[in-house]
Amino acid sequence: MRPEVAEAWRRLVAARGRVQVGAVAAELGWSRRHLTERFRGELGPSPKTFARVLRFEHAHDLATARDPVPWADVATISGYADQAHLVRDRTEFTCRTPTAWRHSEVLLGTG
Secondary structure, X not given: OXXXXXXXXXXXXXXXXXXXXXHHHHHHOOOHHHHHXXXXXXXXXXXXXXXXXXXXXXXXXXXXXXXXXXXXXXXXHHOOOOHHHHHHHHHHHHOOOHHHHHHHHHHHOOO
């Protein structure tokens, strides 16, 4: 793996996806497009998609905590622009609305 791609991956993970891909690319001395092509070529997803997954994972952790955080707070803490963006990702990644997903987690005893 190219060192720049590894560094981009590290920065995205460290920030839990709450960093702009263009800023990471600029810090590496690459264009956003070049980083996206290299990242996708070596890891599969684009850095933007990878950042979305990382934000979603963080939101998931907050939503499934012993004392779940309200959705609006989950969105803010996880780095989403607003609750609607969190809902979009939750629906895309789980194929369920946040409420349906949270109810299923409670019914299964995992949340």
